[in-house]
Amino acid sequence: MSEITNIQTKIYEIRGQKVMLDFDLAELYEVETKVLNQAVKRNIKRFPEDFLFRITFEEWMNMRSQIVTALPIKRNISAMAYAFTEQGVAMLSGILNSYRAIDVNIAIMRTFVIVRQNALSHNVLIEKLSALESKYDTQFKNVYDAINFLLQKDRQTTSQNQRKRIGYKNS
Numbered sequence: 001m002s003e004i005t006n007i008q009t010k011i012y013e014i015r016g017q018k019v020m021l022d023f024d025l026a027e028l029y030e031v032e033t034k035v036l037n038q039a040v041k042r043n044i045k046r047f048p049e050d051f052l053f054r055i056t057f058e059e060w061m062n063m064r065s066q067i068v069t070a071l072p073i074k075r076n077i078s079a080m081a082y083a084f085t086e087q088g089v090a091m092l093s094g095i096l097n098s099y100r101a102i103d104v105n106i107a108i109m110r111t112f113v114i115v116r117q118n119a120l121s122h123n124v125l126i127e128k129l130s131a132l133e134s135k136y137d138t139q140f141k142n143v144y145d146a147i148n149f150l151l152q153k154d155r156q157t158t159s160q161n162q163r164k165r166i167g168y169k170n171s
Helices: 003-008 022-029 033-042 057-066 086-095 099-160
Strands: 011-014 017-021 052-054 082-085
Touching: 003 099, 011 057, 011 099, 017 022, 017 086, 017 099, 022 033, 022 082, 022 099, 033 086, 082 086, 086 099
Parallel strands: none
Antiparallel strands: 011 017, 017 082, 052 082
16 A cells, blocks of 8 residues: 555544544654654644644544544543644644654645545536536426326327227216
8 A cells, every 4th residue: 555545544534624643643653652642742832723633532432433444442542532634734744853754744745635636526526417417407307398298198188089988887
């Protein structure tokens, strides 16, 4: 699996934002989660709420139930994971200065760009499908109306042209 594909599997959507969790970032940076979180705490002023937040227990359980294989089973639930937005990950580059951290940050930023481009192209496709759907819905409605008109006309002429029955009649 390529590095970008590997990183894409570690981007989650929480609270309507694309985020990466502290333990995934620690794995990519090849440091312990505890070390990463200590560096963040020492520089907490660099991480406002729109860069970094703690996930709730409910969010954690929801993620585990949806992506069981992607998330580690063992986790200290007394301290929920930090979720880093794209800006938070970028800010990490300012506090982690190893060569590995620099390379990983570049790969992560490229991955976020790809994810954003995919989302935009997905929206464009949805818009195009909606336009086609409304165009063809109108055309199909016209066809259905014409068929129904012909069926109604056929029923009317059939009922008008029916002959009187001869013979035994049920009352």
